[in-house]
Amino acid sequence: MARTKIDPSLIPTLTIGFQAPVQGTSTTEFTTTATSFQTTNCAATITPTSSSHRIKITVSGFLRTATSQSANSYVTIARSTTNLGTAQGFGALLYASAADTSAGALVSFIYIDSPATASSTTYNVQIRSDVGGKTVGFGQQGTQVIVLEEIV
Amino acid sequence: MITEHAIILKLWEIRPNTIWNLRSYTYEGLEWLDDPSTKPTAEELGL
Numbered sequence: 338m339a340r341t342k343i344d345p346s347l348i349p350t351l352t353i354g355f356q357a358p359v360q361g362t363s364t365t366e367f368t369t370t371a372t373s374f375q376t377t378n379c380a381a382t383i384t385p386t387s388s389s390h391r392i393k394i395t396v397s398g399f400l401r402t403a404t405s406q407s408a409n410s411y412v413t414i415a416r417s418t419t420n421l422g423t424a425q426g427f428g429a430l431l432y433a434s435a436a437d438t439s440a441g442a443l444v445s446f447i448y449i450d451s452p453a454t455a456s457s458t459t460y461n462v463q464i465r466s467d468v469g470g471k472t473v474g475f476g477q478q479g480t481q482v483i484v485l486e487e488i489v
Numbered sequence: 490m491i492t493e494h495a496i497i498l499k500l501w502e503i504r505p506n507t508i509w510n511l512r513s514y515t516y517e518g519l520e521w522l523d524d525p526s527t528k529p530t531a532e533e534l535g536l
């Protein structure tokens with residue numbers, strides 16, 4: 338069988354990786370009764386080495402609707418004050434019925450952002466209620482985490 | 490089991506259906522967003 342020798346210099350070089358990750362954590366719960374997204378205690382700041390680099394954001398934390406509040410809780414990521422998700426953020430915790438006493442779950446999600454800046458940039462987790470005056474929370478159980486990784 | 494902190498229970502009792510943020514279970518952590526109602530005092534919240 339004939340063998341073909343490949344000249345390594347002809348192989349395109351593909352370099353991809355991550356800069357050192359930045360992690361923000363909190364063990365203090367944030368609660369709100371607002372229907373607009375509100376900044377929680379979970380945040381981290383990164384300074385990209387190039388404005389063309391993208392940022393991978395990973396979030397994990399306990400999202401909940403408080404006891405007998407009959408409201409859905411929405412969670413999102415914000416770059417400073419700019420919501421990177423939709424009006425429903427990146428998802429919701431839906432209460433099942435008015436008879437439920439409470440609802441809560443560990444939520445985790447990932448997003449890749451293009452901040453188009455090499456300046457210090459803060460990302461934070463925001464939550465909101467879908468019914469004004471009804472309490473929702475983020476971080477009641479365990480540790481909330483946000484991890485930022487610059488893709489180079 | 491989800492349990493509610495005393496400050497949240499007190500807020501529900503003395504200012505039901507109002508709009509606020511609570512960044513810690515302290516009076517300093519209470520941000521009042523409701524208009525025209527007023528932020529309760531620390532004494533009202535039992536703090």
